[in-house]
Amino acid sequence: MIKCPRCGFHNQNNDKYCIYCGFKLISNLDNASDKTVIKQKNMVISILLAIFLPGISYFYIEQWYSGILFLLLIPLIFISYAVIAAFYSTTYNISSEIGVYLVVLTWFVLYIFQIYKVIKLTKLINQGIIRF
Numbered sequence: 001m002i003k004c005p006r007c008g009f010h011n012q013n014n015d016k017y018c019i020y021c022g023f024k025l026i027s028n029l030d031n032a033s034d035k036t037v038i039k040q041k042n043m044v045i046s047i048l049l050a051i052f053l054p055g056i057s058y059f060y061i062e063q064w065y066s067g068i069l070f071l072l073l074i075p076l077i078f079i080s081y082a083v084i085a086a087f088y089s090t091t092y093n094i095s096s097e098i099g100v101y102l103v104v105l106t107w108f109v110l111y112i113f114q115i116y117k118v119i120k121l122t123k124l125i126n127q128g129i130i131r132f
């Protein structure tokens, strides 16, 4: 993939001109490899952050939307827990334990998912597949 320096369009590697704007890509090829330095993210830091500071790890690998989304999910889980707990205790007179299990389970699934996701994204970033 060659990113057009003028318009930012992603062209195929063998394209001589940008498909979108016509900018000549070949002349930029030689210094393109020097200019577009592939940002490296430390895998150990990514994993450690994912384990100990879930959500923050997304900010380390500069996946801002995912990070914000993840952090927003935490209060959402607890709000839904409160709703479920209130619903069950008033409607069925069942203890709110089921709500606790649901929260723990949801949190656990999310927690494992974000570790997996952060590792995968860090790999893609270090390979230069995801660029900023």
Ligand SMILES: [Zn+2]
Residues within 6 Å of the ligand: 004, 005, 006, 007, 008, 009, 018, 019, 020, 021, 022, 023
């Ligand atoms: Zn272009």
